[in-house]
Amino acid sequence: MAKSRREIGLEKIDEVYAGDVVVPPEGTVPFTDLMLEQVFAEVWTRGELSMRDRRLLILGAIAAQGAKDAWLVQVRAALKKGELTQAQLHEVFVQLAQYVGYPRLAGLITDSLRVMGEVAAEQAKE
Numbered sequence: 001m002a003k004s005r006r007e008i009g010l011e012k013i014d015e016v017y018a019g020d021v022v023v024p025p026e027g028t029v030p031f032t033d034l035m036l037e038q039v040f041a042e043v044w045t046r047g048e049l050s051m052r053d054r055r056l057l058i059l060g061a062i063a064a065q066g067a068k069d070a071w072l073v074q075v076r077a078a079l080k081k082g083e084l085t086q087a088q089l090h091e092v093f094v095q096l097a098q099y100v101g102y103p104r105l106a107g108l109i110t111d112s113l114r115v116m117g118e119v120a121a122e123q124a125k126e
Contacts, residue, residue, distance in 0.1 A: 006036055010023060010036060023036065072112065
């Protein structure tokens with residue numbers, strides 16, 4: 001039997017965020033239901049870009065908006081999934097500062113460094 005778009009979306013969101021995002025039960029939050037079926041079941045499953053490529057694009061878009069909470073979710077997932085190293089994330093900071101502006105990116109760096117430390121500590125325990 002073919003999987004529903006929700007099932008595909010649930011699998012993909014779990015993969016994208018290394019199991020760190022809790023999804024409410026179906027029908028609880030209509031926005032989440034739609035996001036699972038569109039963003040995760042349809043967009044993230046397309047084959048032309050790797051997950052790392054998609055993550056870098058998202059980091060750029062989020063940095064441009066200065067959306068710290070969303071940024072930190074992406075940073076944590078990129079590190080946990082091995083898509084980006086800490087050194088590569090530092091290069092992301094340098095690159096994005098030129099395009100989104102120093103003040104906007106500076107607001108993301110301090111908490112990013114904290115998350116980088118947390119993930120490194122978690123991985124050291126494994």
